[in-house]
Amino acid sequence: MDVNEVIRVRRSIRKYKVKRIEEEKLFRVLEAGRLSPSAVNKQPWHFIVIMDPEIRRKMKEAYGRSWFYEAPVIIVVCVDPNIAWVRGDGEKFWKVDGAIAMQSMILQATDEDLGTCWIGAFHEAAVKKILKIPPHIRVVAMTPLGYPDEVKEKVTKRKKMEEILHKNKW
Numbered sequence: 001m002d003v004n005e006v007i008r009v010r011r012s013i014r015k016y017k018v019k020r021i022e023e024e025k026l027f028r029v030l031e032a033g034r035l036s037p038s039a040v041n042k043q044p045w046h047f048i049v050i051m052d053p054e055i056r057r058k059m060k061e062a063y064g065r066s067w068f069y070e071a072p073v074i075i076v077v078c079v080d081p082n083i084a085w086v087r088g089d090g091e092k093f094w095k096v097d098g099a100i101a102m103q104s105m106i107l108q109a110t111d112e113d114l115g116t117c118w119i120g121a122f123h124e125a126a127v128k129k130i131l132k133i134p135p136h137i138r139v140v141a142m143t144p145l146g147y148p149d150e151v152k153e154k155v156t157k158r159k160k161m162e163e164i165l166h167k168n169k170w
């Protein structure tokens with residue numbers, strides 16, 4: 001797929017097949033995260049890949065949907081805010097960096113015919129406890145990863161371009 005097609009066909013998948021993910025596909029997904037841009041190239045991220053069924057089951061405490069914790073793989077994007085860039089006016093970029101890495105992985109996964117769903121509504125304290133994440137590290141996002149077991153329409157509801165586009169000024 002070209003980039004435009006990947007962007008158009010990607011949908012949040014909330015039903016996964018039990019089928020295992022090929023190692024080379026998983027590698028390319030993680031590699032897309034590693035190669036992502038970050039402010040001042042600080043690369044403040046760590047990616048946790050959960051395949052162990054017992055740990056995935058425990059992740060129920062962090063986000064209680066079965067399609068999430070029963071997916072073959074869960075990817076958790078963490079960042080170290082102490083490493084991430086902070087702008088002169090104090091604006092912190094750790095969340096932006098982590099979000100970009102997650103989106104790169106999601107797009108690569110789409111190209112590999114794998115489904116994902118950005119999870120933001122998780123209990124961070126539970127994630128950190130289950131995965132033994134150090135106290136100073138923040139969890140930005142998680143996604144299940146697996147072969148989709150649902151077919152979704154290619155285009156989902158979006159605002160019209162004229163509602164969001166400003167030419168030359170607001």
Ligand SMILES: Cc1cc2nc3c(=O)[nH]c(=O)nc-3n(C[C@H](O)[C@H](O)[C@H](O)COP(=O)(O)O)c2cc1C
Pocket residue numbers: 010011012013117118119120121122156
């Ligand atoms: C930052 C962010 C957080 C999200 N959190 C959740 C979530 O906790 N649970 C969930 O089911 N979907 C979550 N989503 C998925 C959105 O609901 C979904 O992207 C949106 O409805 C558009 O649908 P689409 O992804 O199929 O195009 C999240 C998406 C983003 C970008």
